[in-house]
Amino acid sequence: MRTTIYFLLLFITNIAFSQSKFVLTDQEYQKLHDKSRLLINSNVDSSFVYANKIEKSNNPLHKAFAYGIKSYLYQLKGDSIKSKQLYKQAFTYLNKIPQSVEKTKHHSYLLAYGGLAESVRGNLSDALLKYEEGKKIAISTNDFLQVIKFSNNFASLYGDAGNYKLAIKEARISDKIIDKYQFEISKEKYENNKSNVNICLGNFYESLHHLNLDKKSLDSSKYFYAKAISFSEKLVSNRISAKCGLGNIYCLKNNYPEAIKTYLSLFVDLKENNQKLENAQIYYNTGISYYNMKNYDEASVYFAKSDSIYQINKFNISQYLDSNYYQAKIYEIKNDPAKALLHAKIYLDNFELNEIKKSNKKNEINSILGKKDIEREMIKIREKYRKQALLESFFKWGGIAVIFTLIIVLLINLRNKKVNDGKFKNLLLEFESITNKQELNKDDYSNGVSSDIEKSKKSGLFNLDEEKEKELLQKLSKQIDKKEFLKEGFTLLYVANKIKTNTTYLSYVVNKEFEKSFSDYANELKINYAINEMINNPTYRKYSTQAIAESVGFKNAISFTKSFNKRAGVTPAQFIKRIDH
DSSP states (O other), rough: HHHHHHHHHHHHHHHHHHTOOOOOOOHHHHHHHHHHHHTTOOOHHHHHHHHHHHSSSSHHHHHHHHHHHHHHHHHTTHHHHHHHHHHHHHHHHHHHSSSSSHHHHHHHHHHHHHHHHHHHTTHHHHHHHHHHHHHHHHHHTTTTHHHHHHHHHHHHHHTTOOOOOHHHHHHHHHHHHHHGGGGGSSSHHHHHHHHHHHHHHHHHHHHHHHOOTTTTTTHHHHHHHHHHTTTTTTOOHHHHHHHHHHHHHHTTTOOOHHHHHHHHTTHHHHHHHHHHHHHHHHHHHHHHHHHTTTOHHHHHHHHHHHHHOOOOOOOOOHHHHHHHHHHHHHHTTOOOHHHHHHHHHHHHHHHHHHHHHHTTTTTHHHHHHHHHHHHHHHHHHHHHHHHEEEEEEHHHHHHHHHHHHHHHHHHHHTOOOOHHHHHHHHHHHHHHHSSSSOOOOOOHTTHHHHHHHHHHHHHHHHOHHHHHHHHHHHHHHHHTTTTGGGSOOOOOOHHHHHHOHHEEEEEEHHHHHHOHHHHHHHHHHHHHHHHOOOOOHGGGGSSOOHHHHHHHHSSOOOHHHHHHHHEEEEEEEHHHHHHHO
């Protein structure tokens, strides 16, 4: 027995010891190393996963790299304190290692991540110093891949500083180095580097155009964006950036149909990559293209989609402002004072907040002056339509009141003055005898509809194309034509199964089309049917409230009366009494 316990303890100790001494082979480390670096700009969370695996290694060199790359990843997430702590830890582990070529290479890696983090913080001069030191070290170890990365970093840094010609020069140097060593690196690394450098060149030439420094810059930008796309077959994030840039060039060239075609081709990639910020940007760009084509209906649709993403995620307030500016202009053109006033108000309410956030930016004064011109334009629209919108609102509600009065008069005129009291009593007795009817709980699926819709908007999961939405609405319409809604079991799940879709899609389409949850929509169909029968069918008016409730699929008279009163303003009994008298 003692021998068994001894071996058991020895087994447990060995397991604990082996777990505390987690060892990565050189091949395993390099694989994780490459994956974490490859995903660093396209998928921060995935890069974190691989870096965390490396961090578990008992090799100080591995730990130094893990802390170095994580210092940059935390900075990308806005955590400067954690970023700086990890950067110090990275060098603590690096200094424990005896001098070697690998130690020198990792020193250049850490300098690269330190420079990137400083660049994100806006400390461009500190980033530049780290890049210069890191590039010298990379050259000394003949690490050409790292030299390429530093050249790209220099180019991006020069671009951030507004020196686009120098940025282009550095990017072209990087491109030549990539081609020189094409056959010494894997195809994946080659295409990744070519994609990155061509996107940079496309951006820099596009920026040159905005500064009016090069008349041919748009053609050059278009060329490099197209090249980037060709190298981004397996790089979804890069493909999105390059296509977005290409669409922008078509806009700048006033080729709006081609711009729209390019933007629309992006939505599949965006859905796959779940990039909300890029989704909002493409919706906005598409709206601008339609606006310039004077297709204001389509423009307003895409501006509204862009706004809906902003309202959930609250990023890029400048784009949100511009979107509402264009929408105010659209509704001014369409002579819709209420909506023009609404969007002008949104613009003006958010303008001041945006300008506060834009402090310490280049050309701040000119930017604010330009925005002030737009602000004055929005104020003009607001003042122009404020009184008109109030007046239209008054006539609108007055008209509704008149229509409601006419409906009541019509109901009274339709009453049947010769109701057979005897027959009426018999019918009441007949329908009052119908009790204990088995009922299905429709509410089990409807209670969560509203919350499901809100959750779907926040996560950005829905991106149904218009054809799919129309197909679902047509199938739903057929169910309505068959009066399926009169059944007790007319629930979200029942209809979804009938039209061969899922409850989430169906609730989304109904909410979008009718601006109400599925249960509210189903109740409205039932109440409308009951009102129509009460008006036009004398026999129906003789039914009990319970019988009428059951005839349109309600569980009981109480829930029916509550929904009816909400729709008609009176109880079913009061409604019938008004018709008959």
